[in-house]
Amino acid sequence: MTTSLAGAGTEFTNFVRGSGLEIVLLIVGAMLFSRFATFVRDRVTRRIDSGFQSSDSLVRTEAAKHRHALAQVITWVLLTLVYFLVTLEVLQRLGFPIGGLVAPAAVIGAALGFGAQRIVQDLLAGFFLITERQYGFGDVVRIAVTGQSEPAEGTVEDVTLRITTLRNPDGEVVTVPNGQIVKVTNLSKDWARAAIDIPVPATADITKVNEILHEVGARAFQDRRLKSLLLDEPTVMGVEDLTVDQMNIRMVARTLPGKQFDVGRELRVRVAAALRREGLSETA
Numbered sequence: 001m002t003t004s005l006a007g008a009g010t011e012f013t014n015f016v017r018g019s020g021l022e023i024v025l026l027i028v029g030a031m032l033f034s035r036f037a038t039f040v041r042d043r044v045t046r047r048i049d050s051g052f053q054s055s056d057s058l059v060r061t062e063a064a065k066h067r068h069a070l071a072q073v074i075t076w077v078l079l080t081l082v083y084f085l086v087t088l089e090v091l092q093r094l095g096f097p098i099g100g101l102v103a104p105a106a107v108i109g110a111a112l113g114f115g116a117q118r119i120v121q122d123l124l125a126g127f128f129l130i131t132e133r134q135y136g137f138g139d140v141v142r143i144a145v146t147g148q149s150e151p152a153e154g155t156v157e158d159v160t161l162r163i164t165t166l167r168n169p170d171g172e173v174v175t176v177p178n179g180q181i182v183k184v185t186n187l188s189k190d191w192a193r194a195a196i197d198i199p200v201p202a203t204a205d206i207t208k209v210n211e212i213l214h215e216v217g218a219r220a221f222q223d224r225r226l227k228s229l230l231l232d233e234p235t236v237m238g239v240e241d242l243t244v245d246q247m248n249i250r251m252v253a254r255t256l257p258g259k260q261f262d263v264g265r266e267l268r269v270r271v272a273a274a275l276r277r278e279g280l281s282e283t284a
Helices: 004-055 062-093 099-115 117-131 206-222 262-276
Strands: 140-145 154-161 163-167 175-177 183-184 190-199 234-244 246-255
Touching: 004 062, 062 117, 062 154, 099 206, 117 154, 117 163, 117 183, 140 163, 154 175, 190 206, 190 262, 206 234, 206 246, 206 262
Parallel strands: none
Antiparallel strands: 140 154, 140 183, 154 163, 163 175, 190 246, 234 246
């Protein structure tokens, strides 16, 4: 009995000094690599953000958005791969025959394949979202999701191969699996358009109203604060809708990406004030 206990103790000591130490080193190494990869990712993204904040640009470039999203995706893929390889090495040192697990793994993989189709779909969809540059970090997007009547809308805060994370105007964080994305409307790619419909009485002089709106657009484009957001002078498109007692005249302005909401609000205020001065009671 004493001999068997001594032998067991010797085997345990040898295991701790051999495979046990290697397992600890593998786990510690994986944790250190995870911290290092996260540090590098954060450093890269901070440099991208600081380059944007220190520049005169009001919005991020498409290349900066893509690099930001790509840094997050590459880190996620690297960490997933490292954790998988470390798990295999730990199992091997614990005495599990990796070669003997091939046949059971194939059966389990086939069984899980039916249940993991959505995960695979998410990963493939995420891959094409990133490579096709449909959107990136900081973009304002509207996403139609399978099974949801209302689209998810907000600013992109994180993109991985599996999910996209948005923050909506209410400050809520919305997580969307990439495989369930049906349609993406990017509201901040290259340029955007602010469109406002201005209701005026049907008896109003259209020519006079158009002159007022053209003057509002010209003054807005001359304003130093608004001119930095506008790509060209706002234009009047004409009558968009007509009823018995009211007509809607549309005014549009091309803006920097993501700035269409700010420009639209400012134009509405200016149009309402101009129409009120001219004695037209309808407001934009």
